[in-house]
Amino acid sequence: MTIAIERLLILAGILAVWWAAAFHYGPTVVPDPPATLAAGRRLAADGTLLAALGDSALVYLSGYLAAAAAAVPLGLAMGAAGRLGKAFEPYVYALAATPRVAFVPLVIVLLGLGVEAKVFIVFLGAIMPILVNTYAGVLAADDELVEMARSTGAGKLRIFLHIVLPGALPFVVAGLRLGATIGLINTVVAELYTAVQGLGGLLALYGNTFRMAEYFAIVITLAFAGVAVTEGLRLVEQRFARWRTR
Amino acid sequence: MNRPEPAPSGAFPAAPPAEKPMPIIELAGVSKRFEPPRGAPAVDALRDVTLSIDQGSFVVLLGPSGCGKTTLLRLVDGLLPPDSGSVRVFGRAPVPGPGMGFVFQSFRLVPWSTVRGNVEFALAGTGLDRAARRERAEHYLELVGLARFASAYPGELSGGMKQRAALARALAPEPEILLMDEPFASIDAQTRELMQAELMRLWALRRSVVLFVTHSVDEAILLADRVVLMGPRPGRILEAIEVELPRPRWRYDVRAEPRFIELRAYLWNRIRELVLSDENSDFFGRSRDF
Numbered sequence: 378m379t380i381a382i383e384r385l386l387i388l389a390g391i392l393a394v395w396w397a398a399a400f401h402y403g404p405t406v407v408p409d410p411p412a413t414l415a416a417g418r419r420l421a422a423d424g425t426l427l428a429a430l431g432d433s434a435l436v437y438l439s440g441y442l443a444a445a446a447a448a449v450p451l452g453l454a455m456g457a458a459g460r461l462g463k464a465f466e467p468y469v470y471a472l473a474a475t476p477r478v479a480f481v482p483l484v485i486v487l488l489g490l491g492v493e494a495k496v497f498i499v500f501l502g503a504i505m506p507i508l509v510n511t512y513a514g515v516l517a518a519d520d521e522l523v524e525m526a527r528s529t530g531a532g533k534l535r536i537f538l539h540i541v542l543p544g545a546l547p548f549v550v551a552g553l554r555l556g557a558t559i560g561l562i563n564t565v566v567a568e569l570y571t572a573v574q575g576l577g578g579l580l581a582l583y584g585n586t587f588r589m590a591e592y593f594a595i596v597i598t599l600a601f602a603g604v605a606v607t608e609g610l611r612l613v614e615q616r617f618a619r620w621r622t623r
Numbered sequence: 624m625n626r627p628e629p630a631p632s633g634a635f636p637a638a639p640p641a642e643k644p645m646p647i648i649e650l651a652g653v654s655k656r657f658e659p660p661r662g663a664p665a666v667d668a669l670r671d672v673t674l675s676i677d678q679g680s681f682v683v684l685l686g687p688s689g690c691g692k693t694t695l696l697r698l699v700d701g702l703l704p705p706d707s708g709s710v711r712v713f714g715r716a717p718v719p720g721p722g723m724g725f726v727f728q729s730f731r732l733v734p735w736s737t738v739r740g741n742v743e744f745a746l747a748g749t750g751l752d753r754a755a756r757r758e759r760a761e762h763y764l765e766l767v768g769l770a771r772f773a774s775a776y777p778g779e780l781s782g783g784m785k786q787r788a789a790l791a792r793a794l795a796p797e798p799e800i801l802l803m804d805e806p807f808a809s810i811d812a813q814t815r816e817l818m819q820a821e822l823m824r825l826w827a828l829r830r831s832v833v834l835f836v837t838h839s840v841d842e843a844i845l846l847a848d849r850v851v852l853m854g855p856r857p858g859r860i861l862e863a864i865e866v867e868l869p870r871p872r873w874r875y876d877v878r879a880e881p882r883f884i885e886l887r888a889y890l891w892n893r894i895r896e897l898v899l900s901d902e903n904s905d906f907f908g909r910s911r912d913f
């Protein structure tokens with residue numbers, strides 16, 4: 378209960394800083410909260426916001442889901458493969474550490490400026506954190522539990538399904554959350570760098586034409602999207618972790 | 624099927640006489656050394672251990688920390704191969720499975736399974752169908768006094784309750800061999816006495832082989848047909864003492880028996896000497912008067 382009150386206080390603080398900034402810089406640089414709200418209402422009313430949100434959501438969800446669908450099995454396989462997985466390790470980490478924006482020009486050359494390129498940029502951003510975390514989760518398997526399972530006569534598959542996989546789940550979900558945020562960032566990056574479209578496109582449009590109230594409304598929409606995505610995944614995580622007494 | 628052959632070829636030169644039961648567990652010249660990852664010197668967890676355990680006997684391993692008791696149980700269960708020597712269970716190299724139940728020193732309950740789920744997990748290899756597994760699990764949870772917590776998760780249990788859940792899991796497949804690594808160490812004194820009596824009663828009924836590890840001299844004498852005293856660095860067997868106290872021992876005050884008191888004093892002194900004279904022990908050189 379108290380955390381909710383504290384969060385509201387922090388929100389009030391953020392609004393106060395924003396307001397002060399708006400007062401200091403003037404509405405042409407930083408619009409105040411009511412002006413931003415009004416702009417947001419306008420964008421929502423004429424359908425601009427919803428259309429852009431739809432475009433972005435399509436790119437985001439396609440790229441992210443494809444990344445998850447590829448990364449989780451790959452990470453599990455890498456963890457289960459023992460030495461072979463270990464052999465791949467440095468290359469995977471190297472790729473994970475390379476800023477994925479570095480690949481944008483290559484993606485454009487290969488896939489053009491359309492939806493495919495955007496989806497692929499999101500995919501690239503989200504895949505590595507999910508893969509690396511899933512792999513780490515398999516490696517973090519509790520040796521004592523594995524030995525216990527062995528003593529009951531469980532085979533490799535049973536041990537993997539009953540001990541290793543559930544143990545890795547929190548890591549996988551952490552990776553999915555990380556991938557979700559990076560995927561969101563890459564959605565905007567993709568929309569800025571390729572054919573201007575979606576929320577990223579509106580950001581570029583309003584930023585370049587100094588319509589700051591609209592610009593801020595889009596920024597805040599993105600922030601909300603980020604919160605919605607991570608909170609959603611947190612709820613999923615809780616469903617899977619009923620056994621954890623908290 | 625287990626009737627001893629008149630002359631087993633070569634393996635056991637001194638073939639046991641026909642009337643003597645065949646040893647169920649047989650360790651001959653077993654050594655096990657652990658190489659720590661880097662730097663630290665290798666540890667001789669067990670060196671040249673020979674031990675033979677007959678059908679239906681209750682053997683207690685007693686000895687100070689680090690003398691290889693857990694390692695010995697893992698070797699017998701087939702979880703670990705010996706470096707040299709041979710480990711035979713029912714005449715063959717051991718294979719882990721429902722035929723042997725292992726109560727681990729740390730409880731090793733699966734945190735994302737309910738208590739019932741944990742017990743049922745050990746029943747997968749028994750060939751019982753789903754309903755029978757459920758029933759079997761409930762029965763053994765009842766036996767250890769956890770029936771009401773069958774649907775709880777291990778995180779909701781106290782230490783002693785976790786230990787009892789782990790005990791139920793090891794008992795549930797009704798194994799021919801029970802390997803118990805300090806199974807009552809974290810149970811309170813009253814429950815511990817109940818569990819000891821319960822274990823003796825179960826064992827009197829089913830007469831499986833029990834290989835039981837404890838630090839408690841009293842517990843060792845109370846339970847054992849034979850107490851095997853072990854010493855550390857290198858881990859080895861020092862001596863084995865038959866405990867002839869009449870059974871069932873829960874029927875009378877066994878601790879008041881002169882033989883119990885005598886054994887207790889002897890084992891206490893042996894262990895204390897072991898700890899104080901072991902230069903690697905944490906208590907080496909302490910005054911011997913305390």
Ligand SMILES: Nc1ncnc2c1ncn2[C@@H]1O[C@H](COP(=O)(O)OP(=O)(O)OP(=O)(O)O)[C@@H](O)[C@H]1O
Binds near residue numbers: 657667687690
């Ligand atoms: N997996 C391992 N890797 C390295 N060393 C080990 C390993 N397992 C056991 N040891 C070492 O082997 C020795 C015997 O260990 P073990 O666990 O069998 O002792 P124990 O008699 O069960 O002791 P305790 O009473 O404290 O449980 C110890 O010195 C321990 O440090």
Ligand SMILES: [Mg+2]
Binds near residue numbers: 728804
């Ligand atoms: Mg031990």
